[in-house]
Amino acid sequence: MLKPFLILQLRPETEAADDEYAAILRKGGMTADQTQRIRLDQTDLPANLQLKELAGVIVGGGPGCVSDAPHDKTPVEARIEAQVLALMPQITAIDFPFLGCCYGIGILGKHLNGDISKAAFAEPVGTSDCEVTPQGADDPLLNGVPERFTAFVGHKEAMQSLPDDCTHLVSSPTCPFQMVRYKKNVYATQFHPEADAAGFETRINIYKHRGYFPPETASDLIAMCRAADVRAPELILRNFVQRYG
Template sequence: MKRPRFLLLQARNPGDPAEAHEQEAFRDVLGVEGDALRPWSLLAGPPPRKVLDEVACVLVGGSGEYGIGDAPDHLWLGEFISFMGELADEGFPMFASCFGFQALVAARGGRVETDKSRAEVGTFELHVTEEGREDPLFGPLHPRFFAQLGHKDHVVEFPADMVHLAGSARSPYQALRIPGKPVYATQFHPELSMRRNRERFLGYLEAYSQPDMPDTVDDVLAAFRETKAASALLRRYAHEVLPAYL
């Protein structure tokens, strides 16, 4: 059996159909099959070193039922945030999206808050920052690009030792890099195509259609569009950034 190259950390409850959906999405955008991507449930705690030694890169996806603010109620969540900080300090290759982005920010001293009035669900336009313009992955996306999102938690205090790469009108902190290390994270979902994000939205329709959300279901569905540049980020990371650290 071939060793898995990527380790996907997931925070999904048993039976959540988004678990398999997320695995398929990451495999598709990375162009890998089978055990080239190994899933790991964070509900069992962070992966041990022997598992990390078998992979080249850690990936983190969304979280379904959980948010960073739930850490006091879930031991595994606090352990995960600490683990993200340790990985970043080590410089272990990593690309984290959404929940992973928030956990990495929290681990490095930033702050995340829930604000449904600024929730972003569906396809949104993002802008590349001046720092992002100089970044090898985000520079080609300058000045603006569209991405798939699904979140109500927002970074409100950004760590000083991170590079701010992209933002949006509702949520100014959308992407980061740790200088000198192969560590990237995004609030948006580069693993999701328009089709997959639409499927995800319909799967969580009850949660997304609450009256305190800023967009109606019809508005979200009407705004979906293809996001090929954002969806290419993970494969570009694997081909353009990761090899130098293997």
């Protein structure tokens, strides 16, 4: 791997951010020195950032929603959103390798003037039964991923319709747009390809008062996540790193 992957993190909670970063490294088959990590809650994107010096960009999840009204966003959430959106014109203009996880599908959809809202398709914290579409079956990032698989989810907003020039790769009964591709190299998932049961347990404990689920159900959710067989989504992250690294 000659160029690093830029890992953009949006979580203001250090424990959650560190756990997510470790999971991205582990599931992507990378070491820290093969990445450039930026926590956008702490710092802005470098003014001299050059995509040509990177192998690709991976955006993690976060507690914010792009569809929230400006007055409902914290200053940190608003700044993070603005930073990621500012990078998207460069990425889509040159079809640069990009993988947006959960929050990333909202960012991509908003940038493409798509319909991202809370009107329908929100999913509670837990698992979703996903299915690869016929178009997805031919996509290199889904190489080795079974036609049906389980993924960890937890989101209040969702992509309501497919934006122009996007390909629908993965669906589920509860949220139709679980994975999409723009042009050839710009990807986004609604689910978390990096997440495993231990990581989701950490997030459940951190976010149990953020409106994703009744706090008193946290123990039951943790037990459900521990019992779930969620292994296929990590192949997407590994395929992304291998394809573009």
